[in-house]
Amino acid sequence: MTSTTEHPRTSPGTLTDEQVARYRRDGFVHLPGVVSRPDAARWAKAALAARERLADHHSGAAFTQLLQLWRHDEELRELTLHPGLAAIATRLAGVPLRLWHDQLLIKEPHNGAATEFHQDQPYWPHTGSRHALSAWVALVDVPAERGCMTFIPGSQRLTGLRAQDLTDRDDLMNLAPELRFRPRVTVPLRAGDCTFHDSRLAHTATPNHTDDPRVAHVVIYVDADTRLAPEPAHPVTEPLGLAPGDRLPDAHFPRLGPAPR
Numbered sequence: 001m002t003s004t005t006e007h008p009r010t011s012p013g014t015l016t017d018e019q020v021a022r023y024r025r026d027g028f029v030h031l032p033g034v035v036s037r038p039d040a041a042r043w044a045k046a047a048l049a050a051r052e053r054l055a056d057h058h059s060g061a062a063f064t065q066l067l068q069l070w071r072h073d074e075e076l077r078e079l080t081l082h083p084g085l086a087a088i089a090t091r092l093a094g095v096p097l098r099l100w101h102d103q104l105l106i107k108e109p110h111n112g113a114a115t116e117f118h119q120d121q122p123y124w125p126h127t128g129s130r131h132a133l134s135a136w137v138a139l140v141d142v143p144a145e146r147g148c149m150t151f152i153p154g155s156q157r158l159t160g161l162r163a164q165d166l167t168d169r170d171d172l173m174n175l176a177p178e179l180r181f182r183p184r185v186t187v188p189l190r191a192g193d194c195t196f197h198d199s200r201l202a203h204t205a206t207p208n209h210t211d212d213p214r215v216a217h218v219v220i221y222v223d224a225d226t227r228l229a230p231e232p233a234h235p236v237t238e239p240l241g242l243a244p245g246d247r248l249p250d251a252h253f254p255r256l257g258p259a260p261r
Helices: 017-026 037-051 074-080 083-093 171-175 177-181
Strands: 028-031 064-067 097-107 115-118 132-138 149-151 185-187 194-198 203-205 214-223
Touching (some): 028 185, 083 214
Antiparallel strands (some): 064 097, 132 194, 132 214, 149 185, 149 203
């Protein structure tokens, strides 16, 4: 029997105060249908084509990572600069935002490797940022067995940690043992759904146990007033000749979204 129930959609106009409050409390929020299923399918096709011609920035088995799609692919640029995504991100963050970078994260079929618990923020050379968050857009259906994400609600309040090893399931837990017994929330997504998560929220993704690739497009937003920190080195800033303390230039990190409420 085929369901005739329409999959719900989310837009900046339908985003509720309760969803914003939930994001700020838990560090993440699941929003259904931020992009339409036909658009998700179109962008999934573009993503798999990009995989064939762009360099992989990740050397492990957990996933393929392609960076800066908005500079290399016209179709995926449309998704990265999607005004609806940016408007939602701005309202959740409560500060003006700019693009840090985008990335495709593809888990190949039966890849056999988890992306272990980690925070994103320690990987980024940022200083003075009041908030940063990622929009993780599922371009295909991502049930639990295809490598959806699991979050530890409230863990975004844990600051000052070094970058964690994505291949070591105990690395973050050794740094912050209190996280071992915190409740965890696993969030399967349909194509077109999105999770927004705080840059310091602890999260993980299981291996892809299915016959099809898991395809996610991630747009990372950062406080528009962020300046470059001396470290760590990062591939999107290294070629630009910036000095510590410099503002992120608009040409490479465009301001996105409306002014926050």
